[in-house]
Amino acid sequence: MTLRTFKKGVHPHDHKTRTASLPVEDVPIPQLLRIPVSQHLGKPAVPVKQRGDEVMPGELLCDADGFVSARVHSPVHGKIKKIVQQPLPAGRMSDYIEIAVNVEETQAHQWQRREVDLNALDRDTVVEGIRDAGIVGMGGATFPTHVKFSPPSTAEIDTLVINGVECEPYLTCDHRLMLERTAELLEAVRILNRGFGFKRILFGIESNKPDAIAAVSRAAAEIPDTPIEIVPLKVKYPQGAEKMLIYAACGRTVPAGKLPLEIGVIVANVFTLVAIEDWFFWGKPLIDRVITVSGDGIKTARNLRAPIGTPFEDLVEACGGFNGDVAKVLVGGPMMGVALPTLDYSLTKGSSGLLFLTQAEVPAESPCIRCARCVDACPMNLMPLKLAAYAKAQKFVEARQHNLNDCFECGSCAYVCPSRIKLVAWIRYAKNYVRVHKL
Amino acid sequence: MSARAEGFILTSSPHDSAADTTQRIMFSVVITLLPAMVMSVFYFGLRVLGLYVLAIASCLVTESLTRRARGRSPWSIADGSAVVTAVLLVMVLPPEISPVALVVGCVVAIFLGKEVFGGIGSNVFNPALVGRAFLSAAYPVQITTWTTPNRVFAFLPQGIDAQTQATPLAAARFEGIYEALPNLLFGQIGGSIGETGSIFIVAGGIAMLALRLIRWEMVVSLLGTVFVLTGIPHLVDPGSFADPVFHLFAGGLMLGAVYMATDMVTTPYTRVGNVIFGVGAGTLVVVIRLFGGYPEGVMFAILLMNAVTPIINRYTDNRVFGAQTAKAGEGAQ
Numbered sequence: 001m002t003l004r005t006f007k008k009g010v011h012p013h014d015h016k017t018r019t020a021s022l023p024v025e026d027v028p029i030p031q032l033l034r035i036p037v038s039q040h041l042g043k044p045a046v047p048v049k050q051r052g053d054e055v056m057p058g059e060l061l062c063d064a065d066g067f068v069s070a071r072v073h074s075p076v077h078g079k080i081k082k083i084v085q086q087p088l089p090a091g092r093m094s095d096y097i098e099i100a101v102n103v104e105e106t107q108a109h110q111w112q113r114r115e116v117d118l119n120a121l122d123r124d125t126v127v128e129g130i131r132d133a134g135i136v137g138m139g140g141a142t143f144p145t146h147v148k149f150s151p152p153s154t155a156e157i158d159t160l161v162i163n164g165v166e167c168e169p170y171l172t173c174d175h176r177l178m179l180e181r182t183a184e185l186l187e188a189v190r191i192l193n194r195g196f197g198f199k200r201i202l203f204g205i206e207s208n209k210p211d212a213i214a215a216v217s218r219a220a221a222e223i224p225d226t227p228i229e230i231v232p233l234k235v236k237y238p239q240g241a242e243k244m245l246i247y248a249a250c251g252r253t254v255p256a257g258k259l260p261l262e263i264g265v266i267v268a269n270v271f272t273l274v275a276i277e278d279w280f281f282w283g284k285p286l287i288d289r290v291i292t293v294s295g296d297g298i299k300t301a302r303n304l305r306a307p308i309g310t311p312f313e314d315l316v317e318a319c320g321g322f323n324g325d326v327a328k329v330l331v332g333g334p335m336m337g338v339a340l341p342t343l344d345y346s347l348t349k350g351s352s353g354l355l356f357l358t359q360a361e362v363p364a365e366s367p368c369i370r371c372a373r374c375v376d377a378c379p380m381n382l383m384p385l386k387l388a389a390y391a392k393a394q395k396f397v398e399a400r401q402h403n404l405n406d407c408f409e410c411g412s413c414a415y416v417c418p419s420r421i422k423l424v425a426w427i428r429y430a431k432n433y434v435r436v437h438k439l
Numbered sequence: 440m441s442a443r444a445e446g447f448i449l450t451s452s453p454h455d456s457a458a459d460t461t462q463r464i465m466f467s468v469v470i471t472l473l474p475a476m477v478m479s480v481f482y483f484g485l486r487v488l489g490l491y492v493l494a495i496a497s498c499l500v501t502e503s504l505t506r507r508a509r510g511r512s513p514w515s516i517a518d519g520s521a522v523v524t525a526v527l528l529v530m531v532l533p534p535e536i537s538p539v540a541l542v543v544g545c546v547v548a549i550f551l552g553k554e555v556f557g558g559i560g561s562n563v564f565n566p567a568l569v570g571r572a573f574l575s576a577a578y579p580v581q582i583t584t585w586t587t588p589n590r591v592f593a594f595l596p597q598g599i600d601a602q603t604q605a606t607p608l609a610a611a612r613f614e615g616i617y618e619a620l621p622n623l624l625f626g627q628i629g630g631s632i633g634e635t636g637s638i639f640i641v642a643g644g645i646a647m648l649a650l651r652l653i654r655w656e657m658v659v660s661l662l663g664t665v666f667v668l669t670g671i672p673h674l675v676d677p678g679s680f681a682d683p684v685f686h687l688f689a690g691g692l693m694l695g696a697v698y699m700a701t702d703m704v705t706t707p708y709t710r711v712g713n714v715i716f717g718v719g720a721g722t723l724v725v726v727i728r729l730f731g732g733y734p735e736g737v738m739f740a741i742l743l744m745n746a747v748t749p750i751i752n753r754y755t756d757n758r759v760f761g762a763q764t765a766k767a768g769e770g771a772q
Contacts, residue, residue: 010457012453012455013455243760243761253760253761254761255761256759256761256762257761327447328447328448328450329447334452334453334454334455335452335453335454335455336452336453337452337454338452339447339449339451340447340449341446341447357454360448360450360454362450363456366460366461367558367559367560367561369461369464369520369559369560369704370703370708371464371703372703372709373459375709375757378757379760380759380760381757381758381759381762382757382759383708383709383757385708386708386756402756403759406759406760409452411452411453414452414453414456415455415456415457416456416457416459417456418460418461418463418464419461419560420456420460422450424451424452425451428451
């Protein structure tokens with residue numbers, strides 16, 4: 001079997017075996033949730049509840065503010081204690097809604113399956129449902145999914161690419177979903193296919209997850225009305241990046257600076273699909289997610305399902321506490337994840353991993369020896385060493401002219417750099433400067 | 440909760456890195472050079488071992504002194520790049536080079552070849568070749584005095600150098616006598632310390648390719664250019680022009696193609712740039728060998744291409760992924 005892939009990229013240490021075979025388990029319902037109103041790319045949602053209001057599971061907490069925004073719902077029975085300002089993992093401030101949870105009533109809550117007439121669905125009702133459920137891209141980018149599924153009328157969408165790649169080291173939540181919720185996942189594909197009538201549906205999975213490839217293939221054979229092509233991919237990072245996955249799965253190239261819509265493709269993460277199924281068949285909006293808690297600094301690594309807003313302390317407790325001296329805490333994976341200064345954050349729709357590293361060397365940068373390994377690694381075909389040099393020299397216009405903004409910060413360049421130059425940090429610095437000063 | 444609850448290390452992503460460091464790369468290069476180094480001691484005697492030691496010491500001392508004078512941390516001694524320069528410089532010098540000349544060459548290589556440009560990573564020219572070029576002007580007699588190697592491989596035929604006292608390239612160029620290929624491969628010829636046993640350099644090159652320390656595009660384009668450009672005149676007039684295989688394995692070409700033209704710092708970034716460099720250097724080698732005043736031209740060819748590398752780097756950026764269709768919208772940027 002020849003495996004497809006994209007050009008360039010790297011092979012980071014993978015660290016997945018620790019959690020890959022662990023079934024998803026529910027975290028004990030937390031006493032308190034802290035739910036940020038901004039969990040997606042775009043405008044923060046606007047709270048529709050006030051301090052003291054009682055809320056139910058699935059009840060709307062915040063409404064989308066405009067088109068590029070996403071709703072936020074309550075995962076639990078409880079009472080809104082207060083609304084506070086706190087930083088998000090990435091550093092920006094956000095309002096957080098604090099809910100005192102009524103654990104017993106929440107535990108007693110059952111979601112009722114509802115009958116769905118697939119034939120009655122059309123594109124508008126599908127997209128409307130996705131928006132109502134507050135679904136965002138669960139691969140980490142957290143772009144509101146209904147926006148992704150609202151192509152301009154000029155764009156002809158013919159292909160759906162399902163992202164089951166999960167190329168970030170450590171993370172296994174998507175892997176587990178493909179094994180444990182295969183049927184639901186494919187139900188969501190049927191719903192989407194109702195709305196869009198795709199010519200091709202491609203399901204990209206890296207070959208290091210043979211059990212997921214087998215499970216999905218088996219389940220796909222049972223829904224003949226929706227033909228799905230399973231595409232096993234060669235293991236390589238960052239294959240889960242949209243442009244790389246599209247190239248790997250169907251050989252199409254998204255033009256630089258453009259969206260996949262331009263070439264008729266929509267990419268959806270497997271987690272996003274499960275969330276769609278939850279809404280259409282159970283009326284359950286996006287109120288919880290699976291997160292991989294791993295790393296040498298945690299006692300028991302686990303794949304946990306937890307309500308959105310669960311404080312990270314609760315996740316640590318569910319994993320038996322720290323193991324040794326934790327040097328670094330990451331939300332997300334080690335390649336694109338964000339380091340946290342404290343544990344004082346909570347689970348958001350985009351948190352795919354919570355990693356505890358005991359060894360975190362912070363090596364000094366040494367001079368660039370022009371080995372150009374970054375050039376050979378960059379999946380966007382950029383010249384990272386030049387971009388970093390321009391950033392250091394404050395030559396931001398030159399950096400922009402060298403396609404600075406095509407960098408999506410996958411970290412491949414910095415990963416391979418033998419001089420340990422913080423290429424991504426320098427590129428981010430230049431990007432921010434260019435954006436703020438409108439260069 | 441045990442362990443510290445705050446004060447975690449904050450750094451920008453990515454939070455993991457590949458194993459290779461500058462230091463590891465440099466010492467890997469030295470390790471791949473070991474077979475050729477060991478053979479050079481067999482060919483030319485223990486004196487050569489002393490030269491390696493002297494050169495490494497001179498380069499390290501020069502580097503640490505200049506670093507200190509520039510107010511920088513002398514960490515760069517540990518990165519191993521001075522060791523690579525020292526070993527390569529010895530390898531491109533004749534066996535009877537005097538210790539004084541060698542030390543002068545080392546000081547020039549490190550100081551003028553590297554540190555004045557700003558140290559490791561900033562130099563334009565290959566430091567070892569800068570040292571070699573300086574010595575060919577300062578010690579013109581020593582640098583062209585060749586000795587007959589010890590007979591290490593007894594099964595090989597008697598080499599021609601016993602009669603001519605010349606390198607195979609000089610003998611071919613000026614006397615029309617061609618050395619047999621086995622002698623070229625196994626170093627039973629006159630020549631610079633480390634360049635004669637081509638087969639051991641090829642072995643080092645294969646190891647470096649396997650370790651991804653060098654790019655095949657550079658080696659193949661350089662050697663391929665020399666092969667083609669020496670093959671054409673040979674086909675036309677085999678009597679006056681040596682065959683292309685002879686050219687590949689004679690003189691310093693193999694050492695230059697594997698260890699000098701592949702120097703990361705002084706050669707282009709992209710694969711296209713590497714091919715341009717390789718074709719350019721290969722052409723210059725052939726022009727000098729066939730038409731120049733010297734029998735050998737690898738040093739000049741590589742130094743000249745080093746000089747144009749910044750320009751190659753300016754015009755050979757990789758095209759961004761998705762560029763072909765983005766042309767129309769580019770004006771918006």
